[in-house]
Amino acid sequence: MRKRSDLIAVLCILFLAFSMAVKTFTVNGENVEADVVSGEFLIGVREMNETLIASVEKNGFEVVKRIDQINVLVVKARNGVSVGASIKSLLDSQSIRYIEPNYIVKMTPMNVVEVIEDKGLQTSQESRSSPNDPFWFTDPLFGIGQWNMRVIDADKAWGVEKGNHTVIVAVIDTGVRRTHHDLDANYIAIGYDWVNDDNDPDDDNGHGTHVAGIIAAETDNGYGIAGLAQVSIMAEKVLNERGYGTVDNLILGIIHAADSGADILNLSLGTYEYSSALEDAVNYAYDKGCVMIAAVGNDNTDRPHYPAALSKVIAVASTYGEPNDVRAPYSNYGSWVTVSAPGGYEGYYVLSTYNQSDDAFAYVYGTSQATPHVSGLAALYKSLHPTATNKEVEEAIERGIEDKGKEGWDELYGYGRVNAYRTLVTIPVTSVGGEGEIVYLQGRLNQPVYLALLTSLVAVALLTVKKALNLHLPRK
Structure with a gap:
């Protein structure tokens, strides 16, 4: 009991400090604020019930939100309440799993180089097999067009699959400009604005619209850019016009997207502070079948960035250059990185849709741009x-x-830089259950099929060995 009392005392001191001050840590020799919402906390409970809520309120907190899917209460300390004493009292209850501050989350910094418009530009005819979007081959500023899509063999991948609107990608960000002429055909209005508490998650920053275009701008429409997948996109607005938000709204966006049927969740945002409630939300979405993909951050540090560093999230680092792209120097790194993708830098910027008008496109770079690939x-x-x-x-x-980088997995690139075509032609490996037995086929396998199967099995075996031997992958 003495150890538990000492632990509670320490926690109380920590949480009291959180409620009264802004904490800082160091990245690249500079102090970086880890903001929290003053006086607000997330309380994880074992079972949501009215008796427990009454106990929380009795201890000087006002319940401002209930997140029943993961048994979390968002509370605010009333004026004059001794936060430390109230937290100590609550932690004495076995009904409380954790209490943590309501952290501020931010989009990974948006480095906008230039904004242009497409109003009737002529389509390039350089290749019949390539998309007819005018910015594919070239662009007005740098003349290299969509290097980012070419380097991952997007055009070859479209010979296999272009996308299906039954697949839904949720852009959890600053919102999406749904009327943009290169997005409107793929946008579905089932998301929510958690910042302004309404049904219109419009983009008042530009970050979310840029991310959405990389994922699903209309392709082969003779206009603008080519998005990677012709699928449905929805928006969960969890960041304000400055690109700031709160962990509780991020959690609500993740849960709402999962409950709305989203298959993939794009998270080009985060915080350097671990949150148990955020991990609960990620686990909830994962259990509903969602694929979650998040940016590792733009600070050239190995400090874990959340939600990317959570074990059920694909963490994406950034590369730039064509044809031989390399790591972008701003990209975070570490044992928690999964893969890398084109994010841009120094002349190789990612051109995508923007929120300034229905015809606006912007050159931007960052891990926020790598993630939607x-x-x-x-x-x-x-x-x-x-x-x-x-x-x-x-x-x-x-x-x-x-x-x-180094052969196999490494902390800069993860497993490596993604390739769209190679991913699609890889033979799926699935388990169908049941007991195994050896069955001998009459005749021989068709040689191309046999070779494809053999190549796939070797790739799977190598990946298994890599994971088993070393690779410094505590997140896997």
Whole structure:
């Protein structure tokens, strides 16, 4: 009992400090604020009931939100309440799993280089097999067009699968400009604005619209850019016009997207603070079959960035360059990185839709831009294999990578940089249950089929060995 009392005392001091001050930590020698919402906490409970809620309120907290799906209360301390004493009293109850601050989450910094418009630009005719979107081959500023899609063999992948509107990708971000002329055909209005508490998750920042275009801008429409997957996109607005939000709204966005039938959740945002409630929300969405993909952050640090660093999330680092892309120097790294994707840097910027008008496009770089490439790829794979589980989607993406950096997994690139075509042509490996037996087939397998099967099995075996031997992958 003495140890439990000491632990409670320490926790009370910590939470009291959280409620009165802004905490800082160091990234690249600079102090970075880890903001919290003053006086607000998330309380994880074992079972949601009115008796427990009454006890919380009796201890000086006002319940401002109930998140029943994961048994979490969002509370605010009333004026004059001794926060430390109230938390100590609540932690004495076996009904409380945890109490933590309501952290501020942020979009990964948006580095906008230039904004342009497409109003009747002529389509390039350089290749019949390539999309007819005018910015595919070239663009007005740098003349290299969509290098980011070419380097991952997107055009080859579209020969296998272009996407299906039954697949839904949720852009959990600053919202999406649904009327943009390169997005409107793929947008579905089933999301929510958690910042302004309404049914219109419009984008007043630009970040979410840029992310959405990478995933699902209309392709082969003779206009603008080509998105990676012709699937449905929905918006959960959890960040305000400055790109800031709260963990509780992020949690609500994740849960709402999962409950609305989203298959893939794009999370180009995060915090350096671990949150038990956020992990509960991620686990909830994962258990509903969602594939979650998040940015590792833009601070060139190995400090875990959440939700990317959670074990059930695909963490995406950034590369730039064509044809031989390399790690972007701002990209975070560490034992928790899963894969990398084109995010841009120094002349190789990612061109996508923007919120300034229905014809606006912007050159941007960051891990926020790398992440939607993986989300779009996950959507393509899910379109091709509708019954694939979230685990199978992640494994297919990992099998289809192009190795970068050190051989095998490394902390800069993860398993490597994604390749859309290789992911789609990888033979799915699934378990159908039952007992195994050896069956001898009459005749021989068709040679191309045999070779494809052999190649796939070797790739799976190598991936299994990599995971088993070392690879410094505590997150897996």
